[in-house]
Amino acid sequence: MIIETKYHGQVKIEEEKIWTFTPGIPGFVEEKQFTLLAFPDNDVFFILQSINTPNLGFVVANPFSFFPDYEFQLDEATIETLQLQKAEEAAIYTILTVQDPFEKTTANLQAPIVVNTENNAAKQTILNDSRYETRHAIFPANAKKE
Template sequence: MSVMTEETTLTGGRAVQLVHPLPGLPGVTRYRLRGLDEAGVLFTLDSEEGEAVEVSLLLAAPWAFFPDYAPVLSDEDVDLLGLSRAEDALLFVVLTAGETAAGSTANLLAPVVVNQVDDRAVQVLLTGTELPVRAPLAAAA
């Protein structure tokens, strides 16, 4: 299933449950997805486990920086998320903030996908592709 998300706005945030914990964070699966701007471009994914581990990822809607980005999810990932339609998927890329905006990058190889019907989420690893883990945002703008 190919997914491509247009504008996404989140008022007040959305509770999401990761199907699998993020790499290196065993047991942390409850998060809150929050919008950071009115344009629906920047988001945070903050852990809500109530444990000593506090996780906050900076996410972006890929259409803002990579308008042709439309990853194809494996059948396994589609099943894990319970997706029946591509329109039910919210697609995000994980950002690594640089010292300046020009030094920031996006992980195009492992996007975060949320089923907006039931709020299940997973960070997928796209196989059979040579998408970069650190795609410069400056080059995409």
């Protein structure tokens, strides 16, 4: 299938690469289907692209690339919704707020995106964990200079 995208123009994607957010994404509840698109020569940052709305794409990253100690427990409702059988089936991403300059970019660690890699069910879950906020600097050394 060929889709129009925000950052990549027209791209061909495989149906098996479509993630389904049954409840939608908070703030975008009508948007249920997304795919993950890589940037050329980059294995850290991705675009979570809506299948149906070309201008809706979120810059995301694996939070463990920037926060190796990041950890949380999924609630039973999320585990059930995603039909997760074991932890290894879950892929975790975080939505970034890209800033100018890029070194000021932040990650939303309070609301990670969890994907069941076996069935492509996905959900943005809200954590009730006071350690995490919606805007964590991904380059903390630069954040201290401010």
